[in-house]
Amino acid sequence: MPELPNRRWILQKRPAGLVTLADIELREEPLRPLQSGEVLIRNHYLSIDPAIRDWMSERPSYLPSIPLGAVVRSTSLGAVVESRHPAFKAGDLAVGVNGWEDFSIASGDQLMSVQPMSGEAEQYFLSIYGAVGLTAYFGLLEKGRPQPGETVLVSAAAGAVGSLVGQIARLKGCRAVGIAGSEAKCRWLVDELGFDAAINYRTSTNLQEAIREACPNGVDVYFDNVGGEVLDAALMTLNKNARIVFCGAISGYNSQQSVPGPYNFWQILARTVTLEGFLVSDYFDRFPEAIAQVRQWLAEGKITFREQVVDGLEHCLDTFNLLFEGANNGKLIVRLDPARQANGEAGLSRSPLNQATEAAVLAATQEVTR
Incomplete structure (x- = not known):
């Protein structure tokens, strides 16, 4: 010792x-x-x-x-x-x-x-090959089940997980739209990562309308890392049979009071939406499969982080x-x-x-x- x-x-x-x-x-x-x-x-x-x-x-x-x-x-x-x-x-x-x-x-x-x-x-085994990359991989593909031509909306899109979710959505033939907290982050999402659009929630006066403008055909998959008001706005833009992947709720982690809402939760019923949480540890036996695929995408220059x-x-x-x-x-x-x-x-x-x-x-x- x-x-x-x-x-x-x-x-x-x-x-x-x-x-x-x-x-x-x-x-x-x-x-x-x-x-x-x-x-x-x-x-x-x-x-x-x-x-x-x-x-x-x-x-x-x-x-x-x-x-x-x-x-x-x-x-x-x-x-x-x-x-x-x-x-x-x-x-x-x-x-x-x-x-x-x-x-x-x-x-x-x-x-x-x-x-x-x-x-x-x-x-890399704490980032792209670790919980970050594997959360994006299994969360989107297994819970979001994106189909070509659908729109995938991602909150905290410039974060470690969100930035990968959008890139994987693009690889699967989807329109990827990110929500982030600065103009620089939004430019990075679109100009470098290939997102189709990005929304700065800090400067948006009406986030719901901003999402509708960026997602003219509605949202089919919402990958949520934030919760709170961002989730509430996204709920009003979902298509019928949309899927919400509940990955995190960083907006409430430091709150010392009960977090209200989501006020628009009734949209889950109105739009027959599937909302699922998941833990990446549930896929432990499939980690080698995911790492191999992410490694290939990285080697081919199809994703970056x-x-x-x-x-x-x-x-x-x-x-x-x-x-x-x-x-x-x-x-x-x-x-x-x-x-x-x-x-x-x-x-x-x-x-x-x-x-x-x-x-x-x-x-x-x-x-x-x-």
């Missing part, structure tokens, strides 16, 4: 609104010995996702709430340091639901071994809050510093925590377009 400090972001109390340093704290804690069936992983990359905010609350979700005093839960990718599980050996790369920490101890049964091909970066990689475990909190400010560009990932871990450098990085700002996070950011 390495005699190294393990820095961990610990949930101190349930957040009210945006998460702050009063809610989570960066600590050093010793590593405990491995038990039979467990694996010790040195994390290289941490996935920063909106769902983490929900897990910090006590609202019922598809995973239990993070206990107070426990590490902030997230998907991570790293190298096996020590293994007491027959499927893993030192040096293997593994992905699992672990936490914001330098090292993770996890059951080998809950980890997935990954092997990047030549020219592929490790973190963005990663926003921020260096430093100390930047996890500020990077996370970019999600709720609409300030991120692509899949958010925090890259840890293997050199620091290898050298056993001790001590918490206090200064960045006390003075962290969005500018500091962006200074540590590497934006990558694939």
Whole structure:
């Protein structure tokens, strides 16, 4: 067992609104010995996702709430340091639901071994080949069931999942329309990703009418990442027998009050709409199939994606809050510093925590377009 400090972001109390340093704290804690069936992983990359905010609350979700005093839960990718599980050996790369920490101890049964091909970066398995790419793939194709000539509307379309949903819709012969929060994001969707149209919901005075204008033949598939007022507007533009893929509701994750509506939910009946939620984990046995297809599309230049990689475990909190400010560009990932871990450098990085700002996070950011 390495005699190294393990820095961990610990949930101190349930957040009210945006998460702050009063809610989570960066600590050093010793590593405990491995038990039979467990694996010790040195994390290289941490996935920063909106769902983490929900897990910090006590609202019922598809995973239990993070206990107070426990590490902030997230998907991570790293190298096996020590293994007491027959499927893993030192040096293997593994992905699992672990936490914001330098090292993770996890059951080998809950980890997935990954092997990047030549020219592929490790973190692809947290983005395009991970939950992001697979959520877009299975959510649209299995739940949305798009048919050639149909219109697919996507909220949070410039986000990691939404941007891929629109591109896959285009590959399936559909009209793809995205909803995003800035003119720059809308231009990116249309000019670079090939969306047929994009709507800036921040500047739209009547979102329902803006959707109707961008979707003159109505909406057949609505891929919802937002909920709230955007969902309400979309409900009024659906065609008969439309499908709504309920992927997320980021608009309400920081709300401390009951979220009203959707006021237009009756459209589900009026238009005989199918609304389905899904978890990408339900398709675990089909992950190789999806990765193979996404890898082929990527190699053929048919899809592209963005990663926003921020260096430093100390930047996890500020990077996370970019999600709720609409300030991120692509899949958010925090890259840890293997050199620091290898050298056993001790001590918490206090200064960045006390003075962290969005500018500091962006200074540590590497934006990558694939």
